[in-house]
Amino acid sequence: MFELILKLFGKEPASSKDIAKERLRLVLVHDRVNVSPQFMEVLKDDMIRVISNYMEINEKEMEVSLTNNKSSVALVANIPVNRMKRGVYTQE
Amino acid sequence: MGEVIVVTSGKGGVGKTTTTANIGTGFALLGKKVVLVDADIGLRNLDVVMGLDNRIVYDLVDVTEGNCRLKQALIRDKRYETLYLLPAAQTRDKNAVNPEQMKELCKELAQDFDYVIIDCPAGIEQGFKNAIAGADRAVIVTTPEVSAVRDADRIIGLLESEGKSNPKLIVNRIRPKMVKKGDMMDIDDIIDILAVDLLGIIPEDEYIVISTNRGEPAVANPVSIASTAYKNIVRRLTGENVPLMTLETDDGFFARIKKIFRF
Numbered sequence: 001m002f003e004l005i006l007k008l009f010g011k012e013p014a015s016s017k018d019i020a021k022e023r024l025r026l027v028l029v030h031d032r033v034n035v036s037p038q039f040m041e042v043l044k045d046d047m048i049r050v051i052s053n054y055m056e057i058n059e060k061e062m063e064v065s066l067t068n069n070k071s072s073v074a075l076v077a078n079i080p081v082n083r084m085k086r087g088v089y090t091q092e
Numbered sequence: 093m094g095e096v097i098v099v100t101s102g103k104g105g106v107g108k109t110t111t112t113a114n115i116g117t118g119f120a121l122l123g124k125k126v127v128l129v130d131a132d133i134g135l136r137n138l139d140v141v142m143g144l145d146n147r148i149v150y151d152l153v154d155v156t157e158g159n160c161r162l163k164q165a166l167i168r169d170k171r172y173e174t175l176y177l178l179p180a181a182q183t184r185d186k187n188a189v190n191p192e193q194m195k196e197l198c199k200e201l202a203q204d205f206d207y208v209i210i211d212c213p214a215g216i217e218q219g220f221k222n223a224i225a226g227a228d229r230a231v232i233v234t235t236p237e238v239s240a241v242r243d244a245d246r247i248i249g250l251l252e253s254e255g256k257s258n259p260k261l262i263v264n265r266i267r268p269k270m271v272k273k274g275d276m277m278d279i280d281d282i283i284d285i286l287a288v289d290l291l292g293i294i295p296e297d298e299y300i301v302i303s304t305n306r307g308e309p310a311v312a313n314p315v316s317i318a319s320t321a322y323k324n325i326v327r328r329l330t331g332e333n334v335p336l337m338t339l340e341t342d343d344g345f346f347a348r349i350k351k352i353f354r355f
Binding site: 015016017018020021023024025027028031032 | 237241245249271281285
């Protein structure tokens with residue numbers, strides 16, 4: 001009944017399928033990271049490789065982690081930069 | 093050399109045993125020589141679902157421990173010429189067998205049978221490791237629920253780390269009406285999230301309950317919708333290209349007439 005009223009006023013509630021999909025997406029982000037302990041290390045190495053093309057970074061103090069609040073997951077990276085490289089990749 | 097297929101899911105109660113029974117019987121209906129292996133040691137059920145529970149003499153652990161020969165433990169299904177069951181032990185636990193023994197067993201069975209179908213226990217512990225050890229390929233069963241899909245994802249990861257890549261997915265207990273209303277995840281959603289190939293979909297079907305009550309796999313029933321779905325899956329497993337069944341919601345002629353009179 002309540003849903004019917006909402007529908008009449010044009011406020012359709014999110015279908016439960018979409019809620020399920022969203023909850024599943026969130027839970028899998030964490031599950032998939034935890035499946036392999038090396039995941040973060042591999043990601044870190046790849047990031048270092050790419051970023052090093054543009055700048056010199058302090059690899060030892062670099063921190064990469066996943067944080068989450070209720071509705072989203074974020075990859076947070078704290079990467080101290082020692083020096084920018086000059087002229088390697090200037091835009092044309 | 094036959095093919096060894098493990099039916100797994102992670103989560104319990106999604107239909108692994110029913111799927112194993114129906115796929116196996118489906119192969120037998122095609123004339124393939126097939127053996128079903130119940131790897132759920134301590135909680136055997138495949139025998140009951142198959143209606144062969146009163147014919148067990150020896151079990152899988154008897155074979156691995158050398159109490160009997162493999163042939164003595166195999167139960168031939170009298171209804172289907174080419175269908176056999178290797179039951180699990182009921183009074184032992186998962187640690188009574190190790191992956192090496194399972195590999196050996198699967199190898200031996202694959203020499204005599206076209207298909208060896210292994211019913212994997214729920215969970216990701218020893219029983220799971222035993223069940224997948226000798227498998228050439230894996231079939232994952234899930235239902236359109238967050239918990240079941242989540243566990244399927246975990247299983248896919250674990251299979252990959254064991255070198256069993258490219259598993260195929262069966263989505264069980266789809267309710268077309270609920271999907272249409274937006275109250276159940278549809279196949280595309282699930283496939284998109286899990287990123288695996290779809291082997292087939294099984295619509296919710298009351299006949300599965302009836303056939304399980306009787307101990308006769310549903311796949312042999314000519315009118316059950318789940319039976320058709322399982323037959324399609326079996327044909328796909330043999331390499332045939334069978335299109336997915338369309339999930340009709342009850343909008344046929346009679347359903348419409350009914351609706352008119354009801355309102």
